[in-house]
Amino acid sequence: MTNRLPAQAGIGLRTPHFTDVLALRPNVAWLEVHSENFFAPGGDSRRVIDAVAERYPISLHGVGLSLGSSDALNQAHLAKLKALADRIGPAAISEHLCWSSIGGRYLNDLLPLPYSEEALTNVCDKISQAQDVLGRRLMIENVSSYIRFAGETMTEWEFLAEVARRADCDILLDVNNIYVSASNHGFAALEFLNAIPAERVGEIHLAGHETDAADETAEVGESSDDDFLIDTHSRPVCDAVWALYIKALERLGPRPTLIEWDTDIPALSVLLAEAAKAQVLLDAAHLQASHGPLVRAA
Amino acid sequence: MARSSALRELQSRFYAAMMSGADGQACAELGESLTGEPPRQRRRLAAYRRNVLGNLCAALMTSYPVVTCVVGPAFFREAARHYIVAHPSESGDLNDYGATFPGFIADYPPAAELPYLADVAHLEWAVQTLRNAADVAPVNFTQLANIAPERYGDLRFAVDSRCVRLDSAWPIAEIWRVNQPDYTGDMAVDFSSAERVLAGIHRGPLSIDVLGIAAAVFFDALSAQLSLAEAAQAALNKDESFNFGPVLQTWIGSGLLRSASLAEP
Numbered sequence: 001m002t003n004r005l006p007a008q009a010g011i012g013l014r015t016p017h018f019t020d021v022l023a024l025r026p027n028v029a030w031l032e033v034h035s036e037n038f039f040a041p042g043g044d045s046r047r048v049i050d051a052v053a054e055r056y057p058i059s060l061h062g063v064g065l066s067l068g069s070s071d072a073l074n075q076a077h078l079a080k081l082k083a084l085a086d087r088i089g090p091a092a093i094s095e096h097l098c099w100s101s102i103g104g105r106y107l108n109d110l111l112p113l114p115y116s117e118e119a120l121t122n123v124c125d126k127i128s129q130a131q132d133v134l135g136r137r138l139m140i141e142n143v144s145s146y147i148r149f150a151g152e153t154m155t156e157w158e159f160l161a162e163v164a165r166r167a168d169c170d171i172l173l174d175v176n177n178i179y180v181s182a183s184n185h186g187f188a189a190l191e192f193l194n195a196i197p198a199e200r201v202g203e204i205h206l207a208g209h210e211t212d213a214a215d216e217t218a219e220v221g222e223s224s225d226d227d228f229l230i231d232t233h234s235r236p237v238c239d240a241v242w243a244l245y246i247k248a249l250e251r252l253g254p255r256p257t258l259i260e261w262d263t264d265i266p267a268l269s270v271l272l273a274e275a276a277k278a279q280v281l282l283d284a285a286h287l288q289a290s291h292g293p294l295v296r297a298a
Numbered sequence: 299m300a301r302s303s304a305l306r307e308l309q310s311r312f313y314a315a316m317m318s319g320a321d322g323q324a325c326a327e328l329g330e331s332l333t334g335e336p337p338r339q340r341r342r343l344a345a346y347r348r349n350v351l352g353n354l355c356a357a358l359m360t361s362y363p364v365v366t367c368v369v370g371p372a373f374f375r376e377a378a379r380h381y382i383v384a385h386p387s388e389s390g391d392l393n394d395y396g397a398t399f400p401g402f403i404a405d406y407p408p409a410a411e412l413p414y415l416a417d418v419a420h421l422e423w424a425v426q427t428l429r430n431a432a433d434v435a436p437v438n439f440t441q442l443a444n445i446a447p448e449r450y451g452d453l454r455f456a457v458d459s460r461c462v463r464l465d466s467a468w469p470i471a472e473i474w475r476v477n478q479p480d481y482t483g484d485m486a487v488d489f490s491s492a493e494r495v496l497a498g499i500h501r502g503p504l505s506i507d508v509l510g511i512a513a514a515v516f517f518d519a520l521s522a523q524l525s526l527a528e529a530a531q532a533a534l535n536k537d538e539s540f541n542f543g544p545v546l547q548t549w550i551g552s553g554l555l556r557s558a559s560l561a562e563p
Binding site for chain 1: 303304305306308309310312313316330331332333334335337338339340341342343344345346349350353354357386387388389390391392393395429430431432433
């Protein structure tokens with residue numbers, strides 16, 4: 001089964017917006033949810049997902065499968081994901097290129113992998129196992145990171161492209177995460193973007209981030225001149241990330257694009273306004289795809 | 299087997315660094331595997347640590363809003379920090395985290411002055427579990443029509459699985475009630491009253507009822523598959539004025555009792 005998300009703007013459906021979305025049925029092309037929040041066998045969350053799935057294409061976005069862990073794949077978690085997918089028939093299913101557990105203990109965060117052959121083999125094996133159980137391709141998302149590991153043998157974009165090739169999975173390209181990691185590690189975001197196999201990109205994520213300012217948060221023994229970016233999903237998408245998104249659309253053509261907002265969640269109208277901005281750019285990309293460039297480069 | 303792998307070693311060190319102090323040995327050991335200078339490594343790892351502990355703490359606060367309300371967010375965060383290190387998350391679904399928190403709170407020395415807190419936490423976990431419980435088939439009492447009234451004493455009832463009975467030496471239902479976000483009444487609670495609580499979603503919305511001692515015995519006996527006659531006798535032994543008829547009707551009417559039969563358990 002392939003990705004059936006429309007190449008339009010969508011929004012992440014979070015708990016504070018359940019009532020509004022069910023009542024107002026906002027005009028947005030699709031919705032994304034965190035898969036785990038709908039694993040419960042009953043209750044309100046189940047009623048909500050069943051109701052929205054009747055109305056919108058749904059993208060199931062997992063945060064807990066821990067595909068990059070050296071532990072065996074958590075089959076119970078995967079079975080819950082499959083049960084949810086079988087019930088609602090999502091347009092797409094995605095997970096992260098990260099790990100979050102070791103020795104059966106979970107940190108419940110999207111933690112970075114070392115870009116090594118061992119980590120690559122491991123994560124490709126887990127993705128293949130998950131895809132076999134789910135009976136469809138997963139989209140795998142690049143995460144933000146604040147640290148890099150010594151002795152890495154490839155760049156993040158080489159690692160991601162190779163994962164897609166070896167595991168035969170699709171890519172969920174998080175443009176904000178590219179920007180955050182490029183800033184934190186000093187690489188060129190465009191180099192990352194240009195190395196991604198365009199035909200594999202099934203969805204794009206946009207979100208807001210914040211600066212962790214050293215003069216405010218550094219504690220004893222930490223560097224006091226190290227400002228870096230944290231992937232908080234707590235704010236509007238910044239201008240630099242919109243600019244990178246435009247570059248991504250130029251290179252990839254129009255792709256389903258999601259506005260993520262997970263902390264300090266604003267009114268639904270604010271979220272929809274962000275999605276409308278992405279939709280304008282997507283409309284232009286659709287026109288360009290069917291008619292050629294609207295404006296010739298000088 | 300991957301047990302001796304570099305990846306496994308790295309992830310184990312990372313886990314230890316998250317669960318120990320930012321300036322501790324575990325961070326220094328992980329630092330050997332990171333690029334950059336140690337002060338910068340510590341700062342970046344501290345960001346991960348804040349995230350990890352913050353996410354787990356937020357999950358606990360979501361499941362235990364009344365406990366949070368009673369002790370205040372600062373006290374709760376400190377308790378959560380100790381709990382997270384001692385009781386790691388074992389699921390990739392944060393909604394699963396915190397089942398053992400009531401037991402932890404019972405033995406958490408700084409909360410010793412609030413002896414009711416663990417029981418309140420038990421009630422909150424029960425509430426969370428009930429709210430996510432699977433739907434059940436509609437109630438069916440049609441078989442009662444075929445049973446002669448003189449055999450009613452032999453009836454055994456199926457109790458809705460979506461309910462929880464809790465006994466506490468404290469008024470936990472009352473504490474729960476006055477700490478709900480939409481509650482605007484008197485906050486005074488009589489802490490001298492023990493409560494026998496029945497929480498359930500058999501009516502649809504969550505209900506938290508306080509039972510009298512005879513009604514609690516009656517319910518527990520029916521739940522344990524004793525016959526109606528046996529359950530009524532157990533309740534009458536506690537309170538000879540107990541009138542089980544209206545109670546039984548209420549429980550059947552509300553869907554708490556789902557079916558009846560003459561079959562032996």
